[in-house]
Amino acid sequence: MSERCEQTRVAIVLGDDREPAAVEHLATCGQCRSEVATWQRLGTALAAARPPAPPAGLAARVSGAAMPLLAANARRARAARRALWRTVGRAVAAALLPLPLLLLLDGYVVHTIYGTLRAVLPDALSLYFVVNYVTLLAVLLTFAYGAIPLLAERQARLQREEIYG
Numbered sequence: 001m002s003e004r005c006e007q008t009r010v011a012i013v014l015g016d017d018r019e020p021a022a023v024e025h026l027a028t029c030g031q032c033r034s035e036v037a038t039w040q041r042l043g044t045a046l047a048a049a050r051p052p053a054p055p056a057g058l059a060a061r062v063s064g065a066a067m068p069l070l071a072a073n074a075r076r077a078r079a080a081r082r083a084l085w086r087t088v089g090r091a092v093a094a095a096l097l098p099l100p101l102l103l104l105l106d107g108y109v110v111h112t113i114y115g116t117l118r119a120v121l122p123d124a125l126s127l128y129f130v131v132n133y134v135t136l137l138a139v140l141l142t143f144a145y146g147a148i149p150l151l152a153e154r155q156a157r158l159q160r161e162e163i164y165g
Helices: 003-013 020-029 030-034 037-050 058-096 099-120 123-164
Strands: none
Touching: 003 020, 003 030, 020 030, 020 099, 030 037, 058 123, 099 123
16 A cells, blocks of 8 residues: 555545545556445544543543642742742843943043044044944943843753753
8 A cells, every 4th residue: 555545545535535636546546446435434424423522520620630730830930930030130230230330431431532532633523433432332232231131041041951851
């Protein structure tokens, strides 16, 4: 029995025996042609059959059996969320700690650069260079501080996978 035979038999059971591929296969395969009536009867019987009704109380029994597992899963999920928020919070707090000093140092550097450029270049051009430098600093700080929660979450996920396998 080939795959084409199986596909044709499925088509017959589903009532698609007029499908071109099925008609073509039936024209060439004597075994499938001899079983068409059997497969059609099977398809008719399956179409007429109705699934049995579930027994009374099945939903309550299934819910009762699943409730402890669902509750344990919910507790683990809450604990994992709390651990994740703690990890991210610690990482953000550690990163924010040196930020005032970093901003003060950057302000001093920008002020010094602006003063030096004003001595050599026109004021407008000096301001242009300083604004571009400040914009670059702002973008770099945004990327660096924006990546901290993502990296902390990834680290927490890797630790969780290492612990739970």
